Every structure is written in C-alpha cells, then in structure tokens.
Amino acid sequence: MALRNAVLAALLEGPASGYDLAKIFDASVGNFWMATPQQLYRELERMEADGLIEATVVEQSRRPNKRVFTATAEGERVLREFTARAPRPTAIRDELMVQVQSVDAGDAEAVRAAVLERVEWSSAKLARYERLRLRELDGRTEEEHLARGERVGPYLTVRRGISLEQENVRWGEWVLTVLDRRAATRPAHR
Numbered sequence: 001m002a003l004r005n006a007v008l009a010a011l012l013e014g015p016a017s018g019y020d021l022a023k024i025f026d027a028s029v030g031n032f033w034m035a036t037p038q039q040l041y042r043e044l045e046r047m048e049a050d051g052l053i054e055a056t057v058v059e060q061s062r063r064p065n066k067r068v069f070t071a072t073a074e075g076e077r078v079l080r081e082f083t084a085r086a087p088r089p090t091a092i093r094d095e096l097m098v099q100v101q102s103v104d105a106g107d108a109e110a111v112r113a114a115v116l117e118r119v120e121w122s123s124a125k126l127a128r129y130e131r132l133r134l135r136e137l138d139g140r141t142e143e144e145h146l147a148r149g150e151r152v153g154p155y156l157t158v159r160r161g162i163s164l165e166q167e168n169v170r171w172g173e174w175v176l177t178v179l180d181r182r183a184a185t186r187p188a189h190r
Contacts, residue, residue: 119172
C-alpha cells in the first residue's frame with residue numbers, strides 16, 4: 001500500500017493541513033500506518049502534482065499562511081480503486097521477535113528489558129486507542145454507532161488497534177513470566 005492511500009483515507013475526515021494530517025496520522029491512522037512528518041509532506045507534494053489532492057491557502061494573521069488539502073475527484077477515484085482490490089496479507093517484520101527467538105544465545109536480561117518496554121509502549125497505545133474509541137462513539141453505544149454513525153471506518157480500525165495492543169500486552173506479560181521463571185531456576189554462573 002502506498003502512503004498516498006493512507007493520506008486519501010485520512011482526508012475522508014475533511015480538509016486538513018499537513019500539520020493536521022500529521023496529527024491525524026499520530027492519533028488514528030497511526031494504529032495501522034506509520035509516516036514521519038517529512039514523508040507526509042513529500043507525499044503531499046507528489047499527490048498535488050499528480051492531481052490527487054488540491055491545496056487552498058488559508059491566510060493567518062499571526063502565523064504563516066497554511067495550505068489546506070482536500071481530495072480531488074481523481075483522488076477519490078484512486079481511493080475507490082484501492083478499496084476494490086484484495087490486499088495482500090501483511091508480513092510481520094519485528095526486530096523484537098528476532099531478539100526473543102535468539103534469547104537462549106543472547107543477553108536474556110536485555111531481551112527481557114526490550115519485552116518490558118514493548119508492554120509499556122503497547123499499554124500506552126492501548127490507552128490512547130481507547131480514548132479514540134470513546135471519541136468516535138460520542139456518547140452512543142457501539143451498536144448505535146455501527147448501525148447509524150456517519151463514518152464507521154475509523155471506529156473499525158481503532159478497534160483493530162485495540163485488539164492488537166491487547167494481544168501485545170498479553171503476550172509480552174506471558175514472555176516476561178516465562179523468562180523470570182527460567183532465570184529463577186538456573187544455577188548462578190561462577
């Protein structure tokens with residue numbers, strides 16, 4: 001998937017500046033697609049040149065003018081085309097998994113620290129996703145939102161992010177328990 005598809009999906013929320021899009025990526029799209037602000041700004045330039053988005057300059061009195069982007073008809077066509085094709089399954093490329101795979105030949109304490117850091121990171125993401133989920137519901141029950149909400153896509157993706165981070169926390173805590181038990185039963189080296 002190209003970054004442009006994620007940008008077009010983010011613009012479904014409405015017109016946005018590059019700064020706004022960076023915040024959207026950090027807050028919602030970031031649960032399934034990562035991009036640095038520099039990557040995002042470069043992609044916006046390419047997308048504008050390709051006619052997928054257009055920019056309107058908004059004058060500001062105490063700040064530099066900003067450019068606000070919207071999807072063009074061509075951008076909407078590209079997004080429809082993207083949603084119509086079957087995606088390829090994602091391959092997991094996670095450095096932590098290689099470290100855990102190698103724990104018996106490596107530094108078990110360093111691997112344990114890395115797993116603990118992942119648990120803490122996933123717990124923080126989980127809390128952020130839960131806030132996003134509640135904001136999406138906007139006081140409605142999940143059933144009401146899913147049946148009658150204006151847009152259901154952001155809610156569905158944040159629920160996926162929640163499931164993923166819950167599993168990351170569960171797995172990490174289990175790994176920590178296993179590593180702690182093994183460390184407790186091993187004789188000390190002399």
